[in-house]
Amino acid sequence: MSRPGMRTEAVGLVRGTSGTAPAVLAGALVPTAAAARWLRTRDGRPRTEEEPVGGPTAVLEELGVRPGEADLTVVQFSTAFCGPCRTTRARLQHLEATRPGLAYVHVDAESHLDAVRELDVRRTPTLFYLDRSGRLLGRSSGAPRPGELTALVDAHTGARS
Template sequence: MTGVWVLLGVLALGGVAGALLRARDGRVRAAKSGTSTLPGRVSDALAPDGVTLVQISTTFCAPCRHTRAILSALAEKTDGLTHVDLDVTETPEVAQALSVLRTPTTLALTPDGREVFRVGGVPRGQELLDALKPHLANA
């Protein structure tokens, strides 16, 4: 009988942990205060004006493809918004320098390299657009 209770406890705990992770996935999080030096590969990709969405992805990441489609479409229809996809499969030091622990992660960066916010997982389109509006000139 003890084994059944342990099994039920583990299942309940797993369900709660899964629900919490799912709730966090795709949410816009404000940037942490403090400045960090951007790797050259990232700073070279920044647009001279507006906001650049830097997507950190890996080669065999299925959610990364979905994120790429969302961000590309958003950048095409939004003035002052640029999307750059960086595959860190061969250069993990970029992810380490940016404190990226999962893919896809999207960073919203200003032309001077300041991080405005980040999204872990597949972003929610309207929530992302709402977070970008204050940072875009023609929003």
């Protein structure tokens, strides 16, 4: 029952809306989509970097990595719950079996937290690429694309695809 002077109609949220809300939404979504696309293109890509004195190779050697035993040594930091880590590990094990100049070393990141901090491993899988002299050729974060990983391995081991 309504009383005199009491309003009984539903108040609409959309009624009389200006174009401000859609513009604000679009203004937020467009940069977010662009940033997500940019991150996806970088995911898993090897990148080269300057190695500081006593840098990553010293830490990796403490973990038992012996780069002098192969043309290319790939060190993978991963965790037990990481799905892309398992896929990357399987690819690298297959490449190691078919490319004589490749050595693959798996490091459980959860068991080696000091090394993870020193090497600035922020996500898994993270891969480090070392040449025979122990020089850091580069690193990648995230699962590398199969073709790029194979091309990188072949370029440093002298193998032909």
